[in-house]
Amino acid sequence: MAYLFGDGFDVYSTTSDLLTAWDSIFQDGHTGNIVLPASATAFGLGGAVATIANLGGFRLTRALGQNVGTLYVNLRLKRTTSSSHYFYLQLLDGAAAQATVRWNDDGSLTVHTGGATGTQRGQATGATAQNVWDSWQIKAVVHDTAGSVEVRKNGSATPTLLVGGVNTRGGSTNAYANGLVLGTNNGGAVSHCDDLLVWSGSGAAPNDWLGDVRAVTLAPASTVQAQFTPGPAAIGNITQTTTRSENANTIAAFLYQSPAQGHASSIGVTLTSTITGSLNAALYADNNGAPGALIAQGSGVTNPTAGLVTIPLQGAPVTVPQGPVWVALWASANCTFAAGASGTRAGQSLTYGASFPNPMVPGTPGSAAQPVLALALANPVQHSLLRHPTDGDAGYVYAATVGAQDLYGVETLASKGVAPASIVGVAPFVVAKRSDSGTRTLQVIAKSGGVEAAAAGSDAVSLSYQRLVGFLGTDPATSAAWTPSAVDALQLGPKISA
Incomplete structure (x- = not known):
């Protein structure tokens, strides 16, 4: 398969995290x-x-790295607003718009030469409904006179819209595209997008x-080989911007994200003034967004x-587990504590005593x-540092030796509730950056x-941080299509190649 780009939008925490995979984000207002x-x-x-803008629209832009005359695009879309709104997929040559497919607020689907307001070349009425997830499949041939766009819905072989013999080369003199945009047109416009896959109509099969x-x-689930070194891991190591006051005889629990599974020996907090009395801290497991079972308490x-x-x-x-964890102060x-950004707090009124409730x-x-906490995690479990969502420097592994390689087992498809009819391919990726001078190159390794x-x-x-991604259309162990059992047994990891 001539894989060009894909995104399940599963590994991001914030808008800025999208820039590890996308070239630019425009969010006017x-x-x-x-x-x-x-x-x-x-x-x-x-x-x-969510493609949201307050004023002049929204755009996610990505270069594809190849000049492609025939492209296929799959995406899943839900329109959540109406009122002069449209979502669009645009094919680019550099920064120039070649052709655009629009999903409009009136339920119609249209194809345009050039940009989203270019000459309309075809329309299908009643193609979309508001607040409904649909899967869309698009084939576009870029040409000034023999261009075509075919759009299918939810896997049907019958086109929802088919236009041919039209100009789909509206932005340049080149009969190809090498980039794409996902966007919306105006203020208040909202669509939800997922399951994006882009591939070429030429090259290795499947190319149709x-x-x-x-x-x-599938996130790392086990550590098979560890030649990288675990980075430092801590909970609540945030920048102080304000203070937080708590009353006596109240357990105040705050929700944090633990970047890895590791071991804690103490919890540190910063008081802004001396108190006469006692202070204690505890760790609680998360219970559907609230503190639940007691993990440990302080002395x-x-x-x-x-x-x-x-x-x-x-x-x-x-x-301490990886993921959401509550730190309780009593x-x-x-008391008044040094504090940072706003988060989630839950409280329980209880006279101070020797033991936290469980x-x-x-x-x-x-x-x-x-x-602000001083809560270090010693001996973090290697693979847990790399579980999504993206968390920047909160959890990572590092190495400087050429040839250093880690391998991790991954979550099973069944653990995600997925039983695929077939598997198109596997796209292993890492999110990595260089922290020293000079150059460094990295490979993504798969072992099956x-x-x-x-x-x-x-x-x-x-x-x-940038996403480095590969694609394996077949299982390297068999040279045949992937099976669920082969994916479940797959091992992946980074390797410093130079």
């Missing part, structure tokens, strides 16, 4: 997060992206229609002075500034049935 959680997706799995395709992201301190206060954990070292006197019985969680293959050639690593 909108500063909110456009990354959607699993609950907002078609299948309750992974993530999606694929039907309804889903992108399923407590008496009359702590202003500054960093370190509270030892009983039974240390304590195993004092017999009013489980905690909090009120309804709300928003509050998060206390004892056979190791470079899923991608050696790519130069930049100074900012």
